[in-house]
Amino acid sequence: xxxxxLLLFISFNFSFSQIINNNLKNLRDSVRKYKEINPNKxxxxxxxIINNSNNEASPFLVGVYGAIGDILNNKNLNGDAxxxxxxxxxxxxxxxxxxxxxxxxxxxxxxxxxIGNIYxxxxxxxxxxxxxxxxxxxxxxxxxxxxxxxxxxxxYDNLGLINTIKNNYTVADSLFELSYxxxxxxxxxxxxxxSLMAKSRLAFExxxxxxxxxIFNEASQIYKNGSTKxxxxxxxxxxxxxxxLYVLFASHYFNVExxxxxxxxxxxxxxxxxxxxxxxxxxxxxIAKCYLKMSKLDIAEKTALNNxxxxxxxxxxxxxxxxxxxxxxYTEKNNINKLISVKDSIIKIASFLRVSNIAKSxxxxxxxxxxxxxxxxxxxxxxxxxxxxxxxxxxxxxxxFILITMRINYNFQKEKNNRLTIEQEIISKDLxxxxxxxxxxxNFISQRNEYLKSLRNKIKTLEKNNDLxxxxxxxxxxIKRNIDNIINSEKTFESFEKQFTKVYPSFFKKLIxxxxxxxxxxxxxxxxxxxxxxxxxxxxxxxxxxRTIESQRYRLRKKLNLKPENDILNYLITI
Numbered sequence: 001x002x003x004x005x006l007l008l009f010i011s012f013n014f015s016f017s018q019i020i021n022n023n024l025k026n027l028r029d030s031v032r033k034y035k036e037i038n039p040n041k042x043x044x045x046x047x048x049i050i051n052n053s054n055n056e057a058s059p060f061l062v063g064v065y066g067a068i069g070d071i072l073n074n075k076n077l078n079g080d081a082x083x084x085x086x087x088x089x090x091x092x093x094x095x096x097x098x099x100x101x102x103x104x105x106x107x108x109x110x111x112x113x114x115i116g117n118i119y120x121x122x123x124x125x126x127x128x129x130x131x132x133x134x135x136x137x138x139x140x141x142x143x144x145x146x147x148x149x150x151x152x153x154x155x156y157d158n159l160g161l162i163n164t165i166k167n168n169y170t171v172a173d174s175l176f177e178l179s180y181x182x183x184x185x186x187x188x189x190x191x192x193x194x195s196l197m198a199k200s201r202l203a204f205e206x207x208x209x210x211x212x213x214x215i216f217n218e219a220s221q222i223y224k225n226g227s228t229k230x231x232x233x234x235x236x237x238x239x240x241x242x243x244x245l246y247v248l249f250a251s252h253y254f255n256v257e258x259x260x261x262x263x264x265x266x267x268x269x270x271x272x273x274x275x276x277x278x279x280x281x282x283x284x285x286x287i288a289k290c291y292l293k294m295s296k297l298d299i300a301e302k303t304a305l306n307n308x309x310x311x312x313x314x315x316x317x318x319x320x321x322x323x324x325x326x327x328x329x330y331t332e333k334n335n336i337n338k339l340i341s342v343k344d345s346i347i348k349i350a351s352f353l354r355v356s357n358i359a360k361s362x363x364x365x366x367x368x369x370x371x372x373x374x375x376x377x378x379x380x381x382x383x384x385x386x387x388x389x390x391x392x393x394x395x396x397x398x399x400x401f402i403l404i405t406m407r408i409n410y411n412f413q414k415e416k417n418n419r420l421t422i423e424q425e426i427i428s429k430d431l432x433x434x435x436x437x438x439x440x441x442x443n444f445i446s447q448r449n450e451y452l453k454s455l456r457n458k459i460k461t462l463e464k465n466n467d468l469x470x471x472x473x474x475x476x477x478x479i480k481r482n483i484d485n486i487i488n489s490e491k492t493f494e495s496f497e498k499q500f501t502k503v504y505p506s507f508f509k510k511l512i513x514x515x516x517x518x519x520x521x522x523x524x525x526x527x528x529x530x531x532x533x534x535x536x537x538x539x540x541x542x543x544x545x546x547r548t549i550e551s552q553r554y555r556l557r558k559k560l561n562l563k564p565e566n567d568i569l570n571y572l573i574t575i
Contacts, residue, residue: 039071039278046071057094059101059108065091066111074278076317078118085115102142109138109151116158125162132158149186153179157198164202172202189226190238193219197245204252212252219245243272243279250286254293263290281307281314288325301329320349500527510575515559522559525552530572 046068053061069084088111097103116131132155139151160175180195196219203212223242250265266287273279284307291300304322307314314322323346330339501508507530508523518526528538535549542549557568 039074043068043071057091058099059095062088062092062108066114069114073114073118078121082115082118085111104141105138107138109135112138113154125165129159129162146186149182153182153191157195160198164205169202169206176202189222190241192222193241193245197241197248200245200248216245216249239272240276243269247283254290259290259293263287281318285318285321292325292328297329297332301326316349320346504530507575517559521552522556525556526572529568532569
C-alpha cells in the first residue's frame with residue numbers, strides 16, 4: 001500500500017510538471033507561429049511564458065526574451081528591444097552548465113546578431129560589425145555543423161552589407177559568395193534565396209543590371225522548386241525571402257525613376273508578403289510614393305490614408321513617411337486645410353520621437369496592457385490545474401491497476417518465451433545431430449570406396465604375376481566388375497540421400513522447381529557441393545576421377561545459369 005501511494009505521489013508530481021511544461025511548450029510554439037504573422041499575439045504568448053516560468057534560467061526562456069526583442073525591433077522600438085536582448089544575455093550567463101544545449105558558447109549568437117542589427121539600423125556600423133564578429137566566434141564553438149553553417153552564413157551576409165555601404169565591394173562580394181556556398185551545402189531554399197538577394201543588392205550597387213536579373217532568375221527557379229515542398233507556403237520563410245527580393249528590385253527601379261516597373265514588383269511582393277503584417281505597411285508606402293511620382297495624386301492619397309487607417313502594425317517612422325506623402329499631395333493640390341492637418345500630425349509624432357525614452361515608454365505601456373489581459377487567463381489556469389489534479393488522482397489509480405495487469409502479462413509472456421527457447425534448443429540439437437550423422441555417412445562412403453579402390457589395385461597387381469592361371473584372371477575380372485558396380489551404384493547414394501534430406505528437407509524440391517532439366521547425377525553433385533565437399537573429396541565418394549568431377553561441375557554451372565564471378569556454393573546455400 002505504501003508503494004502504491006508513493007507511485008501515486010510520483011505520478012502526480014511528474015504529470016503536474018508535465019502539464020506545466022506542455023503548456024510552456026505550446027506557448028513557445030505559438031510565439032514561433034505568430035512572431036511574423038501576428039506580432040502582438042506573439043507578444044501575448046511570450047509574456048505568458050515569462051509569467052509561468054518564475055524566471056527560472058533556461059535556454060528556452062532566453063529564447064523567449066530574444067523573441068520579444070525581435071518583435072519590438074521589428075516595430076522599431078529599438079531601445080526596448082535592446083533591453084530585452086540584454087536581459088536574454090544576462091539570463092544566459094546564469095544557466096547551469098548541465099542545462100545548456102551548446103556548452104562551449106559564451107553567449108547565444110543569434111541574440112548577438114539581433115543586437116548588431118539594431119546598431120546597423122542606427123548606422124553605427126562599427127558596433128554592428130563587432131556584434132556580428134562576436135556572434136561568428138560563438139557559432140564556431142557549436143559542434144552541430146548545420147547550426148554553425150546557418151548562423152555563419154547570416155553573419156557573412158550582414159558583414160557583406162556593411163562592406164557594401166562602405167564601398168568595399170570586393171570584400172562584400174567575397175562574403176556574399178562565402179555565405180551562398182555555405183547555404184548551398186545546407187540545401188535550404190529560403191536561405192539560398194536570401195543569399196541571392198544579398199548578391200543582387202551588390203549587383204545593383206555596381207550597376208550590373210544583367211547580373212542582378214540573372215540572379216533573380218536563379219532565385220525564381222529555386223522558389224518554384226521549393227514551393228512544392230512547403231506545407232503552408234503563404235506563411236513560409238521561403239515566401240518572405242522571395243518577397244524581399246521583389247521589394248529590392250522595386251527599390252532599384254524606383255531609384256532610377258521607372259515607377260511603373262517598380263510598382264509591378266511591389267504588387268508582386270505583396271502576394272508573397274501579405275501574411276507578414278510588418279512588411280505590408282512599408283510596401284504600401286512605396287506604392288503610394290510611386291503614384292505620387294506618376295502624378296496620380298488621388299490614388300496616392302487613398303493608398304497613404306488606407307495605410308494609416310487599416311494597418312495596426314504601422315510604426316511611428318512609417319506614419320511619418322505616409323504623412324509626408326500626404327503633405328506632398330496636398331501641396332500639389334493646394335489643399336490648405338488638409339495640409340495643415342497633416343503638418344500637425346507630423347509635428348506631434350516628431351515631438352514624440354524627440355523624447356529620449358519614447359520607445360521604452362511605449363513598449364512598457366504595451367507590456368502593461370498585455371499583462372492585465374493575461375491576469376484573468378492566469379486565474380482560469382489555476383481552476384484548470386485543480387481540475388487536472390482531480391483527473392490525475394483518478395488516472396493514477398487506473399494506472400496502478402494497469403501496471404498490475406501488465407506485470408501479470410509480463411510474467412506469463414516470460415514463461416511462454418522460456419518454453420519456446422527450450423523447444424528451439426531441442427530442435428537445434430536434433431538438427432545438429434542429423435548434420436553430424438550426415439557427415440559421418442559421407443565419411444563412411446568415402447572410406448568404403450577407398451577400401452574398394454585399394455582392393456581393385458591389389459587384383460591388378462595379381463594379374464601382372466605370370467604364375468596366375470586363366471581361372472584366376474576370370475575371377476579377378478568379375479571381382480573388379482562387381483567392385484566398380486558397388487562404387488558407382490545408385491544404392492550407394494540412397495543412404496546418403498536419406499540422411500541429407502533430413503538435414504535439408506526442401507533442397508532437391510527447390511532445385512528441380514528452379515532448374516527442371518537437372519539429372520540425378522547433377523542432383524547428387526549439388527548435394528555434395530552443398531556439404532562443402534571439394535572435387536577431390538567428391539571423387540573419393542563417387543569413385544570417379546577428379547577430372548570427371550570438374551567436368552560435371554562445369555556442366556552444372558551452365559545448367560544453373562551461373563556467371564563466372566558467381567560462387568556455386570554460395571548459390572546452393574540460398575536454395
